[in-house]
Amino acid sequence: TKAPVKVTVTGAAGQIGYALLFRIASGQMLGLDTPVKLSLLEITPALRAAEGTAMELTDCAFPLLESIEITDDATRAFDGTSVALLVGARPRGPGMERGDLLSANGGIFKPQGAALNNGAAEDIRVLVVGNPANSNALIAQQNAPDIPANRFSAMMRLDHNRALAQAAQKLGVSVSDISNMTIWGNHSATQYPDLVHAQFGGRSIAEQVERDWLEGTFIPTVAKRGAAIIEARGASSAASAANAAIDHVHSWVHGTAEGDWTSAGVVSDGSYGIPEGLISGFPVTSTGGDWEIVSDLEIDDFSRARIDASVAELVEERDAIRELGLI
């Protein structure tokens, strides 16, 4: 076995945290050869609940779980950490405008970015799950100038997995028969799940389904799935979100399959006309360590318009957080 790796989960007492921690501790994220030291960061009133979760983690007697730390101090939680899963965020309350939401989250992600910058391990990798994920990731990244920008990513993987499942159901095939799916843009209702590049049987899926279904059913079903889950369950996606976070970090650390790619929100290098510096959904590969944006895909007019619309929203959010002095 390898040396133990410190993994920090923020919002650890929340519902995604509850679905996530046990899978990390069991080795499903970093691998069965890697012991983990868990650090649970919560706000003070939720520390007791986090202790309860920690008691259950202890009661699982996971062979790979070396230690559990519970704290409301970001400096301590991020000290020496190699993987930071930023799940805790401020949800949009009734009557809350986007500016209020961004500023409330700035109060969380700005100091967390700074704490990561000061104390995280050399090999730190950060995944932002808490919404608005892309902009929260940008705030954290911009406040951590000493950490390479490509170590920050925002979660598009739940949307990606939703898109795989919807396409597989439509074609009557297994999700494992579908490859090269991409979620472009923002993790929001404007996201563009791309069936033009997604493949089944070596061919574009867009060529194998009706145009009406692609535009009128597939895209809205994937983009509005979060709302549909809330309506059905009475609570937002938790287990599927945790699963996506596990998948994301697993692909990042262990690599993506040869010939395939996945989706992640990463800092744009200007590819595909997406302004440099924005954290946008892209097709990405990893050979085990760093995300790399898949280059030179041909973008048709329909995809161009969809990508541009979602990126315009990211630009607005970035301008708003800039105005608020968060970046």
Ligand code: NAX
């Ligand atoms: P919960 O409200 O159940 O849990 C959030 C937890 O974060 C709470 O325990 C809260 O005390 C904690 N928290 C708040 N501020 C904190 C801070 N400054 N430091 C540490 N912890 C803090 O929400 P949950 O359902 O777990 O969702 C968490 C976040 O994930 C939300 O922002 C949600 O919108 C987002 N999601 C993102 C998804 C994605 O695909 N990127 C999908 C699922 C999910 O909706």
